[in-house]
Amino acid sequence: MRAKTKMIHGGITSDKETGAVSVPIYQVSTYEQESAGNHSGYEYSRTGNPTRHALETVIANLENATSGFAFGSGMAAITSVMMLFDTGDHIVMTDDVYGGSYRLMTSVINRFQLDHTYVDTSYPEKVEAAIQENTTAIFIETPTNPLLKITDLKKMAEIAKKHNLFLIVDNTFATPYWQQPLDLGADIVLHSASKYIGGHSDVVAGLVAVNTADLAERLHFIQNSVGAVLGPQDSWLLMRGIKTLGLRMEAMETNTKKIVEFLQDHDHVSKIFYPGLNDHPGHDVAAGQAAGFGGMLSFDVGSGEKADKVLDKVNYFTLAESLGAVESLISIPAKMTHASIPRDRRLELGITDGLIRLSVGIEDIDDLIEDLKNALER
Known part of the structure; x- marks a missing residue:
């Protein structure tokens, strides 16, 4: 399936119950169970919502991922990804990073002793030189915001694999239409979906796609525990935006x-x-x-x-x-x-x-x- 066709037909894009060609907006918080603990797959909308699930399958399909996740904002997505790591871990990050990401790492995440080092990731040798014994991940933007620097994703994947690190890529500027980081060796790709994916300045959202079932399980646990989920109305708006991406x-x-x-x-x-x-x-x-x-x-x-x-x-x-x-x-x-x-x-x-x-x-x-x-x- 080619890119533009995948935007229309990838993931869950219709409703099998009614034949609706657009996924319904399930504006619901809880779901009736047949018996205690026996439900149809949905029990509470923080844990899972059919409209949000449809969006999550679409972004997973577009990024050639194992699973996708929808969050209340791009920053909620980045924060949740950072919660995959532990106190004392270290992250190597792109220096020309979005201001909100900079604020998060220097004024919030640092209080949990999750350390980071900013480097110009367009130079692979600088990335490798910044790796410490406690480094667990490389986080990059490419192109960067606002100087449009470019980082070689394949080389970053080689470095990450060599040092047993996760490679996280903010793909907001390129979108899955132009660039698929997971295919080039990344482990996690994320988006501020408020931007190109939504495309109409009418929604605030974040999306994450991961390449393994283990990462999917861990991130779903964080998403459900923290509760930074995207609502059904906004999920529907993103699916509509994706069709014309x-x-x-x-x-x-x-x-x-x-x-x-x-x-x-x-x-x-x-x-x-x-x-x-x-x-x-x-x-x-x-x-x-x-x-x-x-x-x-x-x-x-x-x-x-x-x-x-x-x-x-x-x-x-x-x-x-x-x-x-x-x-x-x-x-x-x-x-x-x-x-x-x-x-x-x-x-x-x-x-x-x-x-x-x-x-x-x-x-x-x-x-x-x-x-x-x-x-x-x-």
Whole structure:
């Protein structure tokens, strides 16, 4: 089954009881049992809900996984994955990581003595050098947020296997339409499903897919114990979004490439971050492990003052956090998505005050380019 067909027909996509071609929304908390402890497979919706289960089978199918899990947010998904580990364990993490992930690791998870080290995972030798005796996992984003760095998934899998570590991949930017980390050797893949998978800025959710029955059992125990589950209405919205994921990803990438071409020739743009560029340091790796370069890009206009002026003048790019929706979004990471990272650390990573991040939507490309042109020139 090819990718676009899998988006429509993968997993559980209909209701066998009624013939409905869309999975019903089971807005229910508890289920009648035939006798004490004898039920039809569902007893309480924190443990399992038919609508959520349908979504979980779909994401497992799309990621070629053993099992899938749906959480109340991307951060709930990441937190639950981190609960697989024990006090005293150590995680090697991508340095250019989403600000919420940084906040979680440095201000919450660290209180449970789960240690971590940030490294530039686009350099395999730096990852291996950061591994300690108590290291249990490697956590990477590729492409990263917001600098679009690329990490070689096969090399990370080799390192993880060599040192008996779990490899966890945040696949939010690429989505399962462009990239399947489990096929390249990862153990766990996760998404902020609020982004591309939902695709319409109307749901907050997180998804996880795992490659073994043991991991599935352990993560289900955590999900049920913690209770950070996704509700049936939001599960249904994600399934609806998945059906058009392939079409949206292709349209967004087409628009993004044309915007990159425009920005390359503009005097007010000092640097562009997009893995589709031939001179991007991770271009060849990205081309080898993903079917597309995506709809995210960042560019630097030189200062925070100039960035603010650009944001003030755009009309079709909505100033907002999040990404991956049908409408184009614009943001300044230093003031928004990555504000929780100390400024010195941001500058060390290359997240300058003049860095602007675009999530390109599916509007008419001529309107988007005219909008950026007017904003940059004014």
